[in-house]
Amino acid sequence: xxxxLIDILTYPPIQRAAIxxxxxxxxxxxxxxxxxxxxxxLIGVSMSHAAFAGAVLGTLAGxxxxxxxxxxxxxxxxxxxxxxxxxxxxxxxxxxxxxxxxMGIAFxxxxxxxxxxxxxxxxxxxxxxxxxxxDVTILAVVTGVLVLFVAVFFKxxxxxxxxxxxxxxxxxxxxxxxxxxxxxxxxxVSSNLATVGGLLIFxxxxxxxxxxLQLTYDMKHFFLISAASGVGACAxxxxxxxxxxxxxxxxxxxxxxxxxxxxxxxxxxxxxxRLKERNRII
Amino acid sequence: xxxxxxxxxxxxxxxTRTVLLDSVSLAVARGELVGIIxxxxxxxxxxxxxxxxxxxxxxxLSLFGRxxxxxxxxxxxxxxxxxxxxFPVDPSFxxxxxxAVMTGAIGRTxxxxxxxxxxxxxxxxxxxxxxxxxxxxxxLGQLSGGERQKVSLARAILQRPxxxxxxxxxxxxxxxxxxxxxxLVDEIHRKEALTVLFVTHDFTMLPVAMGRAVLLDHxxxxxxxxxxxxxxxxxxxxxxxxxLETFRQKGxxxxxxx
Ligand SMILES: Nc1ncnc2c1ncn2[C@@H]1O[C@H](COP(=O)(O)OP(=O)(O)OP(=O)(O)O)[C@@H](O)[C@H]1O
Ligand SMILES: [Mg+2]
Numbered sequence: 001x002x003x004x005l006i007d008i009l010t011y012p013p014i015q016r017a018a019i020x021x022x023x024x025x026x027x028x029x030x031x032x033x034x035x036x037x038x039x040x041x042l043i044g045v046s047m048s049h050a051a052f053a054g055a056v057l058g059t060l061a062g063x064x065x066x067x068x069x070x071x072x073x074x075x076x077x078x079x080x081x082x083x084x085x086x087x088x089x090x091x092x093x094x095x096x097x098x099x100x101x102x103m104g105i106a107f108x109x110x111x112x113x114x115x116x117x118x119x120x121x122x123x124x125x126x127x128x129x130x131x132x133x134x135d136v137t138i139l140a141v142v143t144g145v146l147v148l149f150v151a152v153f154f155k156x157x158x159x160x161x162x163x164x165x166x167x168x169x170x171x172x173x174x175x176x177x178x179x180x181x182x183x184x185x186x187x188x189v190s191s192n193l194a195t196v197g198g199l200l201i202f203x204x205x206x207x208x209x210x211x212x213l214q215l216t217y218d219m220k221h222f223f224l225i226s227a228a229s230g231v232g233a234c235a236x237x238x239x240x241x242x243x244x245x246x247x248x249x250x251x252x253x254x255x256x257x258x259x260x261x262x263x264x265x266x267x268x269x270x271x272x273x274r275l276k277e278r279n280r281i282i
Numbered sequence: 283x284x285x286x287x288x289x290x291x292x293x294x295x296x297x298t299r300t301v302l303l304d305s306v307s308l309a310v311a312r313g314e315l316v317g318i319i320x321x322x323x324x325x326x327x328x329x330x331x332x333x334x335x336x337x338x339x340x341x342x343l344s345l346f347g348r349x350x351x352x353x354x355x356x357x358x359x360x361x362x363x364x365x366x367x368x369f370p371v372d373p374s375f376x377x378x379x380x381x382a383v384m385t386g387a388i389g390r391t392x393x394x395x396x397x398x399x400x401x402x403x404x405x406x407x408x409x410x411x412x413x414x415x416x417x418x419x420x421x422l423g424q425l426s427g428g429e430r431q432k433v434s435l436a437r438a439i440l441q442r443p444x445x446x447x448x449x450x451x452x453x454x455x456x457x458x459x460x461x462x463x464x465x466l467v468d469e470i471h472r473k474e475a476l477t478v479l480f481v482t483h484d485f486t487m488l489p490v491a492m493g494r495a496v497l498l499d500h501x502x503x504x505x506x507x508x509x510x511x512x513x514x515x516x517x518x519x520x521x522x523x524x525x526l527e528t529f530r531q532k533g534x535x536x537x538x539x540x
Contacts, residue, residue: 152394155385168336169335170389170441171356
């Protein structure tokens with residue numbers, strides 16, 4: 001089974017798919033650390049909807065869908081950032097309104113685009129095997145920037161994830177970090193429309209971080225475990241999809257779910273908490 | 283030594299129709315430990331947030347003789363330590379107590395510099411002097427309210443501020459732990475020559491060094507002066523609109539009501 005797999009890696013589309021798969025896993029799973037620890041899954045959803053709507057509009061207008069998706073993401077970030085600073089408004093409601101609005105726009109665009117629906121459907125589910133060189137390059141650049149950001153500002157990021165207000169009180173440029181994160185969320189989501197698509201990406205924005213949350217109290221390990229589980233899910237998902245001839249996006253997401261379930265069941269953190277509870281009762 | 287570190291001149295905070303702080307003026311000199319006392323909803327947290335730079339306001343606020351708004355430079359933030367009323371941390375959040383303490387020093391370290399081993403040693407040494415070493419390696423989210431409050435205090439101290447703002451640091455703690463936290467506050471006030479604003483609505487358990495109190499109600503300042511007058515039955519009755527009497531025994535203040 002191994003030999004044909006290695007053989008197949010000599011074909012350029014497969015090579016691209018393999019590289020994109022690792023990049024997709026790495027970028028989404030690093031981002032998922034923020035999504036999970038800052039408790040902002042709704043921001044993740046809204047961003048992926050924004051990217052999707054932007055990409056559909058871009059296809060309508062004949063613009064590169066990554067670019068238009070990214071621009072709409074930035075607009076959404078511009079709305080979401082200040083919104084999350086306000087305390088007198090429940091941001092959940094606004095986010096709900098925002099992302100259903102974006103979904104409406106996307107479907108409107110899809111209605112108009114009846115003839116090229118296949119291309120638009122790819123934006124929803126992604127297609128690792130039909131990636132262009134441009135898609136992979138963009139994804140590589142975005143992943144590189146994200147990795148650099150996490151490595152360079154690790155201590156500031158830890159402080160901001162811990163508590164935004166305390167970080168600001170201690171002179172950490174909290175807003176800069178937060179807006180950079182929103183910006184990077186937009187970039188990661190829109191560059192991954194081509195790989196796993198606007199619907200499935202949400203799973204990869206939550207599951208790797210949620211997996212790490214089951215396993216460690218160390219922030220550095222948290223990033224590493226998250227990245228490993230994301231890349232692992234993407235790589236094994238791709239292989240499974242190739243072997244059994246399944247849609248790649250779906251098999252990646254399902255693999256990620258299986259990894260999370262395993263982490264949840266075997267979580268040493270949960271086991272310790274359970275032990276404590278039992279001792280307390282005795 | 284009479285340098286004014288904090289000066290508010292007719293500071294007002296408004297939120298859609300309601301007035302949270304109504305033309306408050308206050309001057310605090312270096313080294314003072316001032317109590318901000320008032321019932322729930324009096325505006326105590328709002329006042330601290332103005333001084334900490336988390337709240338927009340009208341009027342003039344000067345820190346270290348310079349006017350400030352809610353936008354601050356890194357340098358001026360570093361000089362003001364802040365201990366919030368409460369902050370939620372998930373039990374499984376990946377941060378240990380000592381790492382949480384270290385976040386106090388991050389602004390001081392600056393961007394693009396690695397905190398290195400020195401900062402961890404510094405944090406450990408501080409926790410040692412505050413008798414918190416046993417908590418250092420515990421996940422922060424799993425500490426009790428009192429333990430977390432002490433870690434929060436250590437975090438603010440590691441920042442090495444000149445001013446320390448404390449928002450009800452003893453709320454929800456049992457009496458023994460309240461006493462421990464108060465002793466820590468007194469100790470820190472003395473050792474680090476800090477200027478402290480201490481918010482509370484409890485006036486039986488106060489730091490010993492608190493010589494002055496400001497009474498707030500409905501966003502207005504009712505009283506500013508020495509602590510004994512502030513906590514007399516007459517003033518407190520006015521503040522809480524309820525007949526109250528206070529008496530002292532062995533240097534402690536007690537309160538009686540019908
Ligand atoms: N964003 C807001 N919009 C409108 N009113 C607010 C807002 N935040 C606080 N308030 C109101 O302002 C008043 C002062 O609030 P503040 O938090 O400063 O009180 P506090 O003295 O700290 O009370 P506590 O002892 O309960 O902590 C309260 O009546 C509160 O309901
Ligand atoms: Mg308060």
